[in-house]
Amino acid sequence: MPFVRKEGRLVLQQAGQDIDILTLAQSESHPCYIYDGDDVLNRLKALKSSFDRPVSIHYAMKANHHPEILRRIAAAGYGVDTVSMGEVKKAMKCGFSADQVVLSGVGKTVAEIDFAIENQIKQINVESVPELQRIIHRSQALGKVASVAFRMNPDVDPKTHPYTSTGFRDNKFGMDQSFLPQLIRLVQDSQGAVRFMGLTNHIGSQIRYTDAFEEATEKTRRMLDHVLESGIPLSTFDIGGGLGIDYDQYDPNKDLAEIGDYGLKMSQALKGVDLEIMTEPGRVIVGRCGILVTEVQYVKEAPYKNFLICDSGMHDLIRPALYRAHHRVEPLQLKSGETKIYDVVGPICESADVLGYDRRFEGVEQGDWLAVFDAGAYGAVMASSYNLHEPAKEIVFFDGKAY
Numbered sequence: 001m002p003f004v005r006k007e008g009r010l011v012l013q014q015a016g017q018d019i020d021i022l023t024l025a026q027s028e029s030h031p032c033y034i035y036d037g038d039d040v041l042n043r044l045k046a047l048k049s050s051f052d053r054p055v056s057i058h059y060a061m062k063a064n065h066h067p068e069i070l071r072r073i074a075a076a077g078y079g080v081d082t083v084s085m086g087e088v089k090k091a092m093k094c095g096f097s098a099d100q101v102v103l104s105g106v107g108k109t110v111a112e113i114d115f116a117i118e119n120q121i122k123q124i125n126v127e128s129v130p131e132l133q134r135i136i137h138r139s140q141a142l143g144k145v146a147s148v149a150f151r152m153n154p155d156v157d158p159k160t161h162p163y164t165s166t167g168f169r170d171n172k173f174g175m176d177q178s179f180l181p182q183l184i185r186l187v188q189d190s191q192g193a194v195r196f197m198g199l200t201n202h203i204g205s206q207i208r209y210t211d212a213f214e215e216a217t218e219k220t221r222r223m224l225d226h227v228l229e230s231g232i233p234l235s236t237f238d239i240g241g242g243l244g245i246d247y248d249q250y251d252p253n254k255d256l257a258e259i260g261d262y263g264l265k266m267s268q269a270l271k272g273v274d275l276e277i278m279t280e281p282g283r284v285i286v287g288r289c290g291i292l293v294t295e296v297q298y299v300k301e302a303p304y305k306n307f308l309i310c311d312s313g314m315h316d317l318i319r320p321a322l323y324r325a326h327h328r329v330e331p332l333q334l335k336s337g338e339t340k341i342y343d344v345v346g347p348i349c350e351s352a353d354v355l356g357y358d359r360r361f362e363g364v365e366q367g368d369w370l371a372v373f374d375a376g377a378y379g380a381v382m383a384s385s386y387n388l389h390e391p392a393k394e395i396v397f398f399d400g401k402a403y
């Protein structure tokens with residue numbers, strides 16, 4: 001269980017120890033991300049065992065690419081989903097072998113494709129006809145065979161934020177099924193330059209409405225059957241990532257139940273598919289494992305609004321500013337005193353620089369430290385250098401030891 005309260009203080013319980021977060025934050029004296037690495041591995045295990053059949057998990061490293069987290073995931077035998085040459089290189093540096101790497105992304109450059117082919121990665125998820133043409137051309141030039149899967153767009157509404165929806169027909173991602181005949185023809189005409197592995201979809205992120213996954217799987221499965229019926233042998237079926245978490249509250253048992261439900265639903269939807277099942281989860285693995293800690297610099301009580309002005313903000317965690325995403329914010333040490341409502345804001349010269357709107361705090365004072373919860377996914381990786389504040393350090397704990 002990642003972070004718990006002990007006598008009002010937030011602690012990380014690992015290896016039979018209580019790691020006191022306030023002591024750690026004060027010794028760093030700067031905003032930092034603190035991750036529970038053990039929780040990451042536990043959640044991967046939970047996801048794997050939630051399926052009633054073998055499943056190849058490829059962790060979507062775009063969510064969090066702390067090197068020690070990647071090293072542990074690789075060492076535990078999981079694969080990785082990447083979206084750039086930078087990510088492929090980092091994954092391989094952290095111990096993933098090429099045959100555990102999937103490369104996704106709509107805008108792959110020649111250099112990225114060449115790198116993937118040269119290294120013979122497991123699978124390139126193709127997002128358009130011109131991309132397949134480019135891959136075939138580069139495979140022929142390099143004299144090597146590229147393994148490709150086609151990312152289909154099943155036209156499903158995942159009922160998530162529009163910025164994180166990707167499987168709707170008007171999104172830039174994936175391909176409509178009407179492209180399949182053309183794609184297959186290109187493969188057949190390529191004289192063995194590409195190996196057609198299978199189909200894939202990824203309909204979006206922070207999806208809480210899990211029927212959408214079933215619908216997407218069913219639709220993509222129909223396309224898959226169509227390909228198999230035409231006598232083309234395939235080896236993989238990749239169901240993407242996207243499972244969300246409940247940012248409003250945290251109950252570890254409920255989380256595990258939700259992961260279990262997802263695995264069960266997907267297992268049902270995949271009954272009879274006799275291929276390697278691949279999945280690319282990010283947030284559900286690392287979202288819960290991280291907090292961002294920040295010190296209150298000023299308590300600013302104005303006639304119309306109260307603010308807690310902190311030393312961290314949208315430069316460290318952009319999700320609230322970009323998506324109006326909700327993250328729980330709490331003091332590292334609970335206090336008693338007058339209760340007031342505050343906007344928790346950062347130092348950046350933008351009114352969007354908010355970590356939490358209208359939050360209730362008791363007895364809060366200058367110099368208090370706060371935790372922004374569920375910041376393990378799409379937190380540090382989306383940080384920017386805007387206003388040139390020193391970036392938040394990232395500390396991960398495995399088995400009671402800090403890295």
Ligand code: LLP
Nearest residue numbers: 060104202205206241242280281282283378
């Ligand atoms: N596979 C592909 C091809 C993806 O594009 C993504 C995420 C994933 C897997 C992993 O999705 P997950 O399981 O983490 O939902 N910055 C946004 C999220 C963007 C997700 C982009 N793609 C946020 O902070 O909510």
